[in-house]
Amino acid sequence: xxxxxxxxxxxxxxxxxxxxxxxxxxxxxxxxxxxxxxxxxxxxxxxxxxxxxxxxxxxxxxxxxxxxxxxxxxxxxxxxxxxxxxxxxxxxxxxxxxxxxxxxxxxxxxxxxxxxxxxxxxxxxxxxxxxxxxxxxxxxxxxxxxxxxxxxxxxxxxxxxxxxxxxxxxxxxxxxxxxxxxxxxxxxxxxxxxxxxxxxxxxxxxxxxxxxxxxxxxxxxxxxxxxxxxxxxxxxxxxxxx
Amino acid sequence: xxxxxxxxxxxxxxxxxxxxxxxxxxxxxxxxxxxxxxxxxxxxxxxxxxxxxxxxxxxxxxxxxxxxxxxxxxxxxxxxxxxxxxxxxxxxxxxxxxxxxxxxxxxxxxxxxxxxxxxxxxxxxxxxxxxxxxxxxxxxxxxxxxxxxxxxxxxxxxxxxxxxxxxxxxxxxxxxxxxxxxxxxxxxxxxxxxxxxxxxxxxxxxxxxxxxxxxxxxxxxxxxxxxxxxxxxxxxxxxxxxxxxxxxxxxxxxxxxxxxxxxxxxxxxxxxxxxxxxxxxxxxxxxxxxxxxxxxxxxxxxxxxxxxxxxxxxxxxxxxxxxxxxxxxxxx
Numbered sequence: 001x002x003x004x005x006x007x008x009x010x011x012x013x014x015x016x017x018x019x020x021x022x023x024x025x026x027x028x029x030x031x032x033x034x035x036x037x038x039x040x041x042x043x044x045x046x047x048x049x050x051x052x053x054x055x056x057x058x059x060x061x062x063x064x065x066x067x068x069x070x071x072x073x074x075x076x077x078x079x080x081x082x083x084x085x086x087x088x089x090x091x092x093x094x095x096x097x098x099x100x101x102x103x104x105x106x107x108x109x110x111x112x113x114x115x116x117x118x119x120x121x122x123x124x125x126x127x128x129x130x131x132x133x134x135x136x137x138x139x140x141x142x143x144x145x146x147x148x149x150x151x152x153x154x155x156x157x158x159x160x161x162x163x164x165x166x167x168x169x170x171x172x173x174x175x176x177x178x179x180x181x182x183x184x185x186x187x188x189x190x191x192x193x194x195x196x197x198x199x200x201x202x203x204x205x206x207x208x209x210x211x212x213x214x215x216x217x218x219x220x221x222x223x224x225x226x227x228x229x230x231x232x233x234x235x236x237x238x239x240x241x242x
Numbered sequence: 243x244x245x246x247x248x249x250x251x252x253x254x255x256x257x258x259x260x261x262x263x264x265x266x267x268x269x270x271x272x273x274x275x276x277x278x279x280x281x282x283x284x285x286x287x288x289x290x291x292x293x294x295x296x297x298x299x300x301x302x303x304x305x306x307x308x309x310x311x312x313x314x315x316x317x318x319x320x321x322x323x324x325x326x327x328x329x330x331x332x333x334x335x336x337x338x339x340x341x342x343x344x345x346x347x348x349x350x351x352x353x354x355x356x357x358x359x360x361x362x363x364x365x366x367x368x369x370x371x372x373x374x375x376x377x378x379x380x381x382x383x384x385x386x387x388x389x390x391x392x393x394x395x396x397x398x399x400x401x402x403x404x405x406x407x408x409x410x411x412x413x414x415x416x417x418x419x420x421x422x423x424x425x426x427x428x429x430x431x432x433x434x435x436x437x438x439x440x441x442x443x444x445x446x447x448x449x450x451x452x453x454x455x456x457x458x459x460x461x462x463x464x465x466x467x468x469x470x471x472x473x474x475x476x477x478x479x480x481x482x483x484x485x486x487x488x489x490x491x492x493x494x495x496x497x498x499x500x501x502x503x504x505x506x507x508x509x510x511x512x513x514x515x516x517x518x519x520x521x522x523x524x525x526x527x528x529x530x531x532x533x534x535x536x537x538x539x540x541x542x543x544x545x546x547x548x549x550x551x552x553x554x555x556x557x558x559x560x561x562x563x564x565x566x567x568x569x570x571x572x573x574x
Contacts, residue, residue: 053466079468091463093456100452107468109449 004067006031006157006188007052007083012061014044014051014212021047023212024061029157032186034179034202036193036220039209040235045192046088048209049161052190053085054078066156080107082156088165088192090146094135098126101134101145106153119148122178140171147178157188164195176201200224208233260568264532271540281421283539289427291535292434293496295528297489298512298519299441300482306522306571307458307478310370310380314388315512316505317395318483321361322354322490323500324395327404329353343409351491358487359480361391366479388505396502404500412495430492437485438528445524454478458522458571514553518560520567529568530560 005028014022022044029035039045050056052063054075063071070078079085093101105111120127123144129137134145143163150158163179164172176198182189183202193199199206203220216223216233223229272280301315329350369387373379408426415424445451454474457464461471493508494500515534519526537556542549560568 055462055466074470075462075465076468076470079466085466087463087466091460091466093459093463095459096452096456100456103449103452104456104464104467104469 005029006066007190008064009048009052010062010064012048012051012063013059014047014056015059016047016056021212022051022058025051025209025212026214027207027217029188029190030205031156031188033204034183034189034191036191036199036203036206037209038193038199038206038234043209044212045209046161047212049085049087049159049190049192052078052159053083076107082154084150084153084155084158086146086150086158086160086163088161090142092134092137092142092145092149095133097131097133098129098137098145099131101149102152105149111152112154115154116152119152122181123148140167140175143167143171143175144178147175151182151187157190158182159190161192162194163191164193164198172198196224257569260526260529260564263568264529264536267533267536267540271536271544274540274544278420279543281419282423283543284536285421285423285427285431287536287539288532289424289430289496289535290538291532292430293489293492294508294511294515294535295434295531296430296437296492297486297508298515298531299437299524299527300485300489301512302516302519302522302524302527303441303485304479304482305516306524307454308370308475309375310479311377311384312370312482313381313384313509314365314391315384315483315486316509317388317391318358318362318486318505319490319493319508319512320392320395320502320505321358322487323406323494323504324399324404324490325354325357325487326350326491326494327399327406327500330406340411343411346409347412347491347495351488354487354491355484358490359484362480362483363476365391365483366476370479392502392506399500399502401502406494406498406500408495408498426495430496433492434528434531437488438524441524450474511553514557518557518567520564520570522571523567523569526567526569533568 007027007029009025009027012022012025012027013020025044025048027035027037027048037045037048047056051058054070054073054077058071061071062069065078065081065083068081070081073081085091093104096104102111102116103109125141126144126148129141134142137145147160147163150160160179163175167175172195179189179191179198179202189202191199191202193202200220206216206218206220206223207214208216208223210233216229223233268284271283275283297319300318301312304310304312304315326347329346333346333349365387369383370380373383412426412429415422415427417423443451445454453464453469457469457471457474464471464474490504493504497504511534515530516527518533519528519530534553534556538549538552541552548555564570
């Protein structure tokens with residue numbers, strides 16, 4: 001029997017002003033797996049994520065999450081269904097402390113101590129910086145805060161946009177390790193990423209976007225092995241993206 | 243135990259320099275005049291400052307969270323002034339004792355807050371929401387909305403000025419160290435301090451305040467976390483207009499008269515306060531209000547011919563020193 005995806009986009013178009021960015025995106029994110037969304041800069045990956053969250057409206061097409069249509073839902077309603085989002089700019093509140101950022105992790109105000117302790121175990125630096133303003137953290141620490149805040153509350157789907165962007169290699173390795181922990185815990189993740197090592201270590205499935213369309217979908221392992229396919233789809237082999 | 247349960251929220255560091263301006267001004271003024279004159283002028287200046295703060299805090303809150311410069315703000319100040327006149331007409335406060343007089347004033351403040359907040363909600367729903375993110379349209383529509391509000395008040399209360407004698411309990415004063423201190427001014431100082439403390443605590447020590455501060459910084463992310471920022475904005479707009487109406491009550495009782503132009507007469511002063519303080523900053527608004535109140539009194543006493551230009555001169559000096567105001571929004 002075919003697996004019912006947790007998140008499904010069918011023929012989604014998105015316009016931003018007079019620009020037509022997404023041209024009928026079809027994407028399925030199965031539950032308990034890590035789905036990678038790859039593509040060159042400007043392919044429409046971030047627009048696809050923002051459209052799922054309702055931050056930009058889909059002009060046509062349908063988006064379903066956990067069996068319910070969410071295409072026209074407002075962003076807070078979509079988030080309340082159990083979708084956590086870590087944007088490309090991380091979305092931490094720089095003027096608030098790390099503690100205050102975590103207080104906003106759960107809209108119900110029902111943050112479980114055990115989950116928070118697990119986050120602190122994964123990112124010990126956040127406990128050390130607990131009372132520091134988030135704006136004073138390094139780029140890597142901000143990314144840990146953004147991901148930590150997203151996983152501190154219970155969610156059914158975690159959407160992360162380029163977590164390794166601009167980070168030092170050591171920080172990327174630490175982040176990858178934390179995300180592998182989430183993968184092992186069967187967390188459903190939709191991840192946009194350019195770093196091959198991270199993509200290969202995390203991805204179960206992959207979809208590649210080009211000019212606002214999905215042009216390839218398959219297993220991450222298969223794409224990782226196929227250098228000519230990588231070159232054709234992404235311009236360069238994934239190895240060169242490390 | 244989790245770190246959240248373990249540790250209180252931190253407000254972070256503050257640049258102390260702007261906070262020193264006020265005591266520095268007071269010390270300089272003390273050196274230039276007799277103590278009794280200084281004390282009288284200082285109490286009066288602080289009272290005017292607190293009145294300005296009450297009238298201006300709503301404007302800075304609305305700008306800080308919603309990025310809306312509400313040019314109709316003066317209309318809500320005028321609304322508060324007419325509400326206190328109506329309450330006093332219905333329940334004359336002059337006859338009873340001090341407790342009865344204070345009770346009527348408290349009732350007027352509450353009625354003004356309810357009317358200001360309620361009308362603010364309608365104003366936000368009908369006008370502000372339609373021009374979100376369009377500054378030029380916001381200016382036009384809030385100026386127009388302010389004119390409509392003023393004309394509606396004239397239709398309801400008449401165009402003639404209404405006399406508003408202060409209750410007996412709030413008249414007169416007492417002598418401290420040879421200086422005359424008015425009772426009403428002390429009450430206004432107390433009210434200003436209470437509103438400042440309450441706003442500061444609400445913003446910095448409550449979950450709602452935390453949400454507001456987060457939404458000021460990144461509305462989109464607040465929504466992506468599942469919070470309804472639009473409701474927050476509505477609440478803040480209503481709180482801002484309610485505070486403007488409270489400011490109107492206090493100004494009207496100070497002036498002893500209510501006219502339909504009251505809000506329009508002080509709106510420039512309110513904008514100067516908000517700009518000097520730093521757009522969107524509550525602490526900046528409080529500091530700037532007190533600074534303006536004191537500077538006006540000291541300059542008016544020491545060099546009366548310069549008094550008219552004090553507000554603009556102070557704004558120029560502050561903006562040359564700190565182009566974003568004394569305490570910009572991240573220091574709210």
